[in-house]
Amino acid sequence: MNRDTLQKFGLSDEQVNQVMAEHGKDLEKSKAVESELEQVKQQNTELTSQITDRDKQLKDLSGKAGDDEELQSQIKALQEQNKQSKTDYEANIATLKRDGAIELALREAQAKNPKAVKALLNGDIISVDDSGVHGLKEQLEQLKESDSYLFNIEPEPKPGLKITPSGNPGGGVNAEKNIADMSLEEMTAEYQKNPALFG
Structure with a gap:
């Protein structure tokens, strides 16, 4: 070290x-x-x-x-x-x-x-x-x-939240835009359209 x-x-x-x-x-x-x-x-x-x-x-x-x-x-x-x-x-x-x-x-x-x-x-x-x-x-x-x-064990870093759309790629979350890059308003709008994608 x-x-x-x-x-x-x-x-x-x-x-x-x-x-x-x-x-x-x-x-x-x-x-x-x-x-x-x-x-x-x-x-x-x-x-x-x-x-x-x-x-x-x-x-x-x-x-x-x-x-x-x-x-x-x-x-x-x-x-x-x-x-x-x-x-x-x-x-x-x-x-x-x-x-x-x-x-x-x-x-x-x-x-x-x-x-x-x-x-x-x-x-x-x-x-x-x-x-x-x-x-x-x-x-x-x-x-x-x-x-x-x-023990003094440092926890392993947890991977960031990554939600990938499923089902019809044309409907629901914009496949080109990563959810991690969305604003709160955009995520709320997407959630209201299709809550199953966030579950």
Whole structure:
């Protein structure tokens, strides 16, 4: 989106400035979300590395412990805790990725109140993987149809009223004169002659 494109749509300089200001705000929000997501990815890498190191240390310790049952028991408990921590962490990362993707999609869909729209989404069927976000686009499209007031959607321009005469072209509306070009008096006169043409 740039100023030239907006001016081609017939917007005034003031309107263009307002649209560009709003667009700038949206870009800043998107950059903030991307930055947060990047931090989460970095933390994920670091924590995954830490968990791998711990598992290796526990395995080494287990080999050194030999037959000491109490020590073996403690090691197994720590290994289980590590597995659970890793599972919980991966679940949290998946939730953060999904929430970030939803926030971004709501901005792109121009939701007036992202929190309200998010409450209407079924989060259980939304998932994020390396190939993208699944189960979100369809829900947003349905909401745009059923609850369009929740989104900043510009209505499509309605075509102008065009009435074409039917029946006998020699009688009724002057076929050479377009109704849109008639004055009110001419339209009234034509309506009085043949009201069916205007119905």
